[in-house]
Structures are given as C-alpha cells and as structure tokens.
Amino acid sequence: MRDVAVIGIGQTKVDEHWDKSLRVLAGEASLAAMADAQITQIDGIYVGNMMSSAANQQLQLGALVSDWIGQRFTEAVKIESACSSGAAAFRMGFLAVASGEVDVALVVGVEKMTDSPSDEITAALATAADADWEIDHGLSFVGLNALLMKRYMYEHGWQGKDFAEFSINAHANAVHNPYARFRKAIDLNRFINSPMICDPINLMDASPIGDGAAAVVLVRDDLLPSNEAKILVAGSASATDTISIHNRKTPTWLTSAEKSAQTAYEQAGFKPDDINLFEYHDAFTIMAALSLEACGFAERGQGPALAKEGEIKIGGRLPVATRGGLKARGHPVGATGVYQIVEVVQQLRGEAGETQIPRHEIGMAQSIGGSGSNIVTNILRRES
Amino acid sequence: MRDVAVIGIGQTKVDEHWDKSLRVLAGEASLAAMADAQITQIDGIYVGNMMSSAANQQLQLGALVSDWIGQRFTEAVKIESACSSGAAAFRMGFLAVASGEVDVALVVGVEKMTDSPSDEITAALATAADADWEIDHGLSFVGLNALLMKRYMYEHGWQGKDFAEFSINAHANAVHNPYARFRKAIDLNRFINSPMICDPINLMDASPIGDGAAAVVLVRDDLLPSNEAKILVAGSASATDTISIHNRKTPTWLTSAEKSAQTAYEQAGFKPDDINLFEYHDAFTIMAALSLEACGFAERGQGPALAKEGEIKIGGRLPVATRGGLKARGHPVGATGVYQIVEVVQQLRGEAGETQIPRHEIGMAQSIGGSGSNIVTNILRRES
Numbered sequence: 001m002r003d004v005a006v007i008g009i010g011q012t013k014v015d016e017h018w019d020k021s022l023r024v025l026a027g028e029a030s031l032a033a034m035a036d037a038q039i040t041q042i043d044g045i046y047v048g049n050m051m052s053s054a055a056n057q058q059l060q061l062g063a064l065v066s067d068w069i070g071q072r073f074t075e076a077v078k079i080e081s082a083c084s085s086g087a088a089a090f091r092m093g094f095l096a097v098a099s100g101e102v103d104v105a106l107v108v109g110v111e112k113m114t115d116s117p118s119d120e121i122t123a124a125l126a127t128a129a130d131a132d133w134e135i136d137h138g139l140s141f142v143g144l145n146a147l148l149m150k151r152y153m154y155e156h157g158w159q160g161k162d163f164a165e166f167s168i169n170a171h172a173n174a175v176h177n178p179y180a181r182f183r184k185a186i187d188l189n190r191f192i193n194s195p196m197i198c199d200p201i202n203l204m205d206a207s208p209i210g211d212g213a214a215a216v217v218l219v220r221d222d223l224l225p226s227n228e229a230k231i232l233v234a235g236s237a238s239a240t241d242t243i244s245i246h247n248r249k250t251p252t253w254l255t256s257a258e259k260s261a262q263t264a265y266e267q268a269g270f271k272p273d274d275i276n277l278f279e280y281h282d283a284f285t286i287m288a289a290l291s292l293e294a295c296g297f298a299e300r301g302q303g304p305a306l307a308k309e310g311e312i313k314i315g316g317r318l319p320v321a322t323r324g325g326l327k328a329r330g331h332p333v334g335a336t337g338v339y340q341i342v343e344v345v346q347q348l349r350g351e352a353g354e355t356q357i358p359r360h361e362i363g364m365a366q367s368i369g370g371s372g373s374n375i376v377t378n379i380l381r382r383e384s
Numbered sequence: 385m386r387d388v389a390v391i392g393i394g395q396t397k398v399d400e401h402w403d404k405s406l407r408v409l410a411g412e413a414s415l416a417a418m419a420d421a422q423i424t425q426i427d428g429i430y431v432g433n434m435m436s437s438a439a440n441q442q443l444q445l446g447a448l449v450s451d452w453i454g455q456r457f458t459e460a461v462k463i464e465s466a467c468s469s470g471a472a473a474f475r476m477g478f479l480a481v482a483s484g485e486v487d488v489a490l491v492v493g494v495e496k497m498t499d500s501p502s503d504e505i506t507a508a509l510a511t512a513a514d515a516d517w518e519i520d521h522g523l524s525f526v527g528l529n530a531l532l533m534k535r536y537m538y539e540h541g542w543q544g545k546d547f548a549e550f551s552i553n554a555h556a557n558a559v560h561n562p563y564a565r566f567r568k569a570i571d572l573n574r575f576i577n578s579p580m581i582c583d584p585i586n587l588m589d590a591s592p593i594g595d596g597a598a599a600v601v602l603v604r605d606d607l608l609p610s611n612e613a614k615i616l617v618a619g620s621a622s623a624t625d626t627i628s629i630h631n632r633k634t635p636t637w638l639t640s641a642e643k644s645a646q647t648a649y650e651q652a653g654f655k656p657d658d659i660n661l662f663e664y665h666d667a668f669t670i671m672a673a674l675s676l677e678a679c680g681f682a683e684r685g686q687g688p689a690l691a692k693e694g695e696i697k698i699g700g701r702l703p704v705a706t707r708g709g710l711k712a713r714g715h716p717v718g719a720t721g722v723y724q725i726v727e728v729v730q731q732l733r734g735e736a737g738e739t740q741i742p743r744h745e746i747g748m749a750q751s752i753g754g755s756g757s758n759i760v761t762n763i764l765r766r767e768s
Contacts, residue, residue, distance in 0.1 A: 052511075057507070060511070074623070081444060095479055100482075127444070131440060238461070239458070240456065
C-alpha cells in the first residue's frame with residue numbers, strides 16, 4: 001500500500017443552516033478543502049452521510065456533490081455506517097488512494113438535520129440501532145445510550161455529575177472554534193441543573209444535532225515534494241460489533257473500539273501514550289468514557305476519573321474534544337467523522353489558535369456508529 | 385495494485401419474501417457465496433443497498449450483516465449510489481483487496497422492497513433523482529425515464545414496439561434461471577398490449593422491483609494456487625454525471641456509461657468486440673438501448689436495431705440479460721449490481737445451463753444509478 005497524506009481541509013459552521021441545501025453545504029466544505037490543498041482536479045469522491053434519505057429525500061450524494069463542485073464525471077459514492085459514516089468515508093478514500101487507483105481523493109461528510117420535525121429525526125437516528133430487535137420494541141437511540149450509562153454507573157459506582165467534566169471541557173474548547181455550534185462555556189452548576197432527557201442522560205450529557213459539512217483532500221504521498229512537512233495517515237482501521245446491544249457479552253465495553261484502535265496502533269507503530277490528542281465520539285458522555293477505556297487511555301470503569309483529574313483538557317495528558325467535540329461543536333451525524341479529521345489536522349498543523357495543544361505530532365480520531373456496532377479509528381502523524 | 389479474483393457467488397431468488405427479513409436475505413446470499421468459495425473467514429464486508437432507511441427503517445447494514453453471518457468484529461460498511469449501489473459496493477470491495485489492506489472481501493447487495501406500500505417505494509426510488517430540481521416539481525423516477533424515452537424516439541424515429549425485443553429476450557432467458565422473479569416468456573403481442581405506465585413506457589418496458597440478495601467473495605489473486613482456472617477482475621471503473629437530466633447537454637447519451645466503459649476497456653486491454661456477454665441495466669428498455677450505444681456495441685440511436693436483429697440473444701453477437709436481466713430476473717435495486725456480477729461469473733464458469741453462451745471468456749456488467757448519474761462498469765475475465 002502507498003502512503004497517503006492529508007493536504008487540504010474545509011468545513012462549514014455546524015448550525016441551523018436554513019439558507020443552505022445539502023449540496024450547498026457539501027460544496028462549501030469541499031471547495032474550501034480543495035482551495036486549502038491548492039488542487040482543482042479530483043479523481044474520486046467519497047461522501048459520508050447517514051440520513052439524507054429520511055431528512056432530505058435525497059440519495060445519490062456522490063453524483064450530487066461531484067456535479068455541484070465542478071467535478072462532473074468523477075467517480076463518487078456515498079459510504080454509510082450510521083453515526084460513523086464520515087469516518088468510514090475517510091477510510092474508503094484512504095483505501096482508494098492507498099490502492100494506487102486514485103491519486104487525489106476528496107472525502108466530504110455532510111448532514112442536514114434541522115429542516116425536519118424532531119420526531120422524524122429521532123426515528124431516523126434510530127435506524128442506527130436494530131430495527132427488529134431494539135427499535136420495534138419502543139426503544140429510541142437516546143434510550144439505548146441511557147440503558148448503557150445506567151448499567152455503567154451501577155457497575156462502577158459513578159453518579160450522573162461525575163460525567164460533567166466531559167461536557168465542561170468540550171464547551172470550554174468550543175468557545176474558541178468559529179465552526180462550533182455552541183460557543184459558550186458551561187459550569188458544573190449548569191450541567192447538574194440541566195433537564196433530564198432520558199434518565200440518567202441529561203441535556204448536557206447529550207450532543208446537539210445540526211447541519212454541516214466537513215471535507216479533506218487525500219493524495220498519494222509519493223506525488224508530494226519530499227522535503228516539505230506533511231500529515232500522513234499512520235493507521236486506519238474499522239471494526240463492527242453486534243448491532244443490538246443485548247447481544248454483547250459485556251455491553252459496557254466497546255470491543256469494536258478496542259479492536260479498531262489496536263489495529264491502528266499496530267499499523268502506526270504507536271501505543272496509547274504516544275497519542276498527543278484524541279478527537280473522540282462524545283455523542284453522549286457515556287460514549288466518551290467507554291471510548292477512552294477501550295482505546296487504552298483509562299482503566300476499565302475509570303474514564304470519568306480521567307476527566308475529573310483534568311487530564312483531558314488542552315494542557316492535560318490527553319486533550320480531547322479540542323475544538324468542542326460532538327457535544328459543543330455539534331453532531332451533524334454523517335459529517336462528524338470528517339470534522340474530527342479536520343480538527344486533528346488543525347492541531348497537527350499548529351492552526352488551532354487558543355486551543356492549540358503544545359505537543360502536536362500524533363493525533364487520533366475515533367468515530368462510533370450506532371451504540372458501538374461500527375467503530376472507525378484513524379491515526380494521523382505530522383512528518384516534518 | 386494487486387490482481388483480484390472472484391472465488392465465490394451466492395444469491396436468493398428475487399421474489400416477494402414475506403418470511404425473510406433484510407438480514408436473513410443478506411445472510412442467505414452471503415453464506416452461499418462463502419460456501420461456494422470454501423471460505424469461513426472474511427476480512428472486509430461491503431454492502432450494497434439503496435433504500436433500507438425508507439423501506440426497512442434500518443441503516444448500519446455493515447454491522448447487521450457481519451454479525452448475522454458470524455463475522456462479528458469484521459470491518460463492514462454500506463455503499464450507496466442509488467440503483468448502482470451493488471456495483472459500487474463490488475468496486476469498493478475490489479479496491480480494498482487490490483490495495484492489499486484486505487485479503488478476503490465479501491460483497492453483498494440486498495434490498496427488501498415489497499413490504500412497503502407502493503407509494504412509499506415510488507417516493508424512495510425518486511431519491512435517486514434530484515430532490516430540489518426534479519422530484520419537488522412532481523416528477524417520478526419512471527417519469528424521468530419516460531421523458532428520456534420520448535426524446536430518444538423523436539430523435540431517432542423509433543416506435544414503442546421497437547423496444548420489445550429487449551424484454552422478450554430477457555423473459556426468454558429468465559425461464560431457465562431458478563433465481564428469477566418472472567420465469568415466463570412473453571411475445572410481441574403481450575408486449576404491445578401491456579398497460580401504459582407512463583407514456584411511452586408500458587408495463588413490459590419496465591423492470592419489476594423485488595426482494596433479494598446476491599453476494600460474491602473476492603480474494604487477492606496471489607493467495608490462490610497459480611495452476612487453477614480463475615475469474616479475475618480485468619477492469620473496473622465508475623463515473624458520474626449531473627444528477628438532474630436537464631443539466632446534460634445530450635440527455636439521450638449516457639456519458640457516464642461511455643466514460644466508465646472506456647476506462648474499464650483500457651484497464652482490461654479489450655475493445656467492445658472482445659466482450660462475450662453484457663449484463664446491462666435494463667431497468668427500462670430505454671436504458672438498455674442507451675447503455676448498448678454508450679459502451680460501443682451499437683451506433684448512436686441504433687440500440688433497438690441490435691435487439692431487433694437478434695444479436696442480443698444467447699447465440700447472437702452480444703448476448704445480454706442472459707439470466708433474465710433486470711426486466712425478468714427482477715430489480716431489487718441495491719442488490720442488482722451484485723446479481724449482474726454473479727450472473728457473469730456463472731457464464732464464465734460455464735454454469736449457466738440452458739442459457740449458457742458458447743464462448744465465455746470475457747464478460748461485462750454495467751449498473752446505472754439514477755438516470756445515468758452514477759454508472760459502474762466491471763469486466764471479468766476467465767483465466768484457465
């Protein structure tokens with residue numbers, strides 16, 4: 001396989017974009033990434049999206065995007081693995097370039113969720129879970145995460161407020177990110193007094209949906225000048241688990257996160273200690289905790305401790321959600337995995353402004369589809 | 385890139401499968417392909433599906449399939465490009481193996497359409513077209529094809545009955561295919577007297593939807609014994625065009641079919657005359673004609689002539705729809721592209737029974753997403 005470099009990034013603000021259609025959002029991020037890469041010709045387009053069928057009555061986003069951004073006739077497909085669709089699209093773009101088939105790939109994640117009534121979006125989010133064995137029995141996607149969180153609290157003795165630091169950190173970082181949906185800090189008091197959504201998940205445990213698009217340009221490393229600094233894909237892996245949570249032996253352990261992270265570590269030749277920042281999938285605070293543990297950053301059951309000790313902040317041992325995370329940057333589901341990559345690249349380039357981490361050579365992004373049924377882990381490395 | 389071989393095929397009958405869920409259908413085809421390949425371990429799963437969100441309230445089919453077929457934890461994603469989703473999934477599986485990342489890939493196309501009311505399926509099919517610029521104005525997917533066919537008839541002087549031989553040939557071949565939805569022959573009289581669906585498309589111009597799944601196993605050629613006969617992917621390419629038809633300079637010429645076929649020919653080192661059979665995308669007879677012309681098998685405007693001259697029959701110059709095509713085998717949209725590959729492999733292996741073509745070394749499959757907005761062409765070659 002050939003080495004692959006990320007040479008361009010672009011994004012829209014995560015927001016309620018009433019004035020921008022799906023193609024306009026995707027186009028804005030894509031053209032920004034191409035301008036950043038100083039590239040005008042793309043050989044393959046990989047679109048990450050989850051719910052455009054339900055929310056926008058539009059499939060075939062490959063063709064939609066390729067035409068809109070002036071790349072008519074270019075190969076283009078959509079990749080879907082629920083909430084990790086963006087990360088899965090990144091991985092497919094990576095494989096297309098690594099195979100030698102495609103020289104320059106564009107990966108764009110896009111989602112437009114706020115035009116639809118919230119009950120329709122709740123139903124669309126539930127398609128990430130098992131229709132036959134979970135959703136048909138009345139569960140929602142938040143309900144599944146609430147069951148997981150309750151079980152986790154019971155097993156490890158945590159209380160709801162012990163998850164507060166995940167969200168406080170995310171909001172503190174989002175203040176400095178112009179692309180984040182919620183650019184205001186929250187404190188412990190605000191967290192504790194938030195309305196309960198689905199016990200024990202309160203409003204501040206949960207990430208907000210949104211409209212948005214993020215994009216990156218990938219290129220074969222051997223086509224780049226060898227004497228310039230670059231950002232390479234050092235590890236990339238994906239693993240599935242049962243789609244229904246009750247079928248897992250240990251529901252409070254994300255085996256697919258562990259497996260995809262282990263494979264990515266091996267490919268990159270790194271161990272958890274080598275990672276300078278981690279853009280994790282904090283769709284709910286319980287997922288933040290489980291992801292930290294499965295990837296080897298915390299002992300089993302001790303994810304919240306890492307947050308309480310301040311180790312996840314910008315100056316800490318493992319900065320996470322450095323641009324706001326899903327919690328405060330926002331979670332336009334099929335786009336989120338690409339936002340994470342964009343944010344890792346910002347950090348590795350040293351372009352993260354007030355939330356720039358001090359040491360920035362190796363960054364990891366992990367995206368969770370469903371309740372851990374499809375998890376993609378990517379590790380990027382700066383080579384100077 | 386590494387050479388890639390197809391070593392296993394499996395399929396379900398295309399039918400109304402009231403007793404089989406999405407996972408059961410996908411599992412049946414997948415396990416049949418794995419048994420045929422004598423393989424029990426898969427490294428990557430690529431699912432082609434278009435409308436499971438709308439028709440089955442289920443996304444995340446990668447995890448759904450990997451768990452159900454006993455490949456829990458394996459990488460798995462869904463690929464979507466509307467009606468060519470199955471072919472696009474085949475191409476992604478091919479790239480994953482060609483890259484060296486995956487040794488053994490399973491590609492499965494699955495669609496379950498007959499549980500839903502027909503107005504919902506009509507709306508779901510319309511998501512293949514442009515939501516903003518076509519569907520919102522009242523067009524249906526059949527309506528778009530009817531406009532194309534009317535224009536084509538006007539430009540080239542054909543009448544509705546001139547398209548009959550496409551459907552007569554497909555039905556004649558389906559009689560001998562146990563997996564086909566409609567195993568009965570039709571004659572010119574039946575064609576001419578069929579009810580009009582959307583002028584000039586009558587019932588016999590249009591392929592039937594259905595439930596079904598088809599699967600293939602791909603493996604790196606260098607892992608196979610070198611002295612055995614094998615079927616290799618000789619060419620694989622994909623191209624997009626504008627998603628809305630009115631944006632094309634020449635709506636009656638499938639540029640994306642031409643471009644993807646040309647690239648595949650070049651990769652394989654073949655020209656149209658070298659192709660022994662062509663599994664084309666006869667969702668409507670107009671698409672059969674346009675596909676034949678764009679791929680260089682007929683002059684512009686002369687696709688129907690090739691059919692009228694009998695050249696598309698089993699003994700003809702270019703047998704097409706040899707197992708029934710979309711018209712009579714049936715068109716479970718996201719699965720169709722994989723059915724086509726399975727059928728080409730049956731022919732190349734000499735396992736096509738009463739519809740076996742005499743010379744069977746090189747076969748081509750072409751799958752059309754939308755009204756030509758995303759077209760995938762794959763060429764397979766038998767090496768003995």
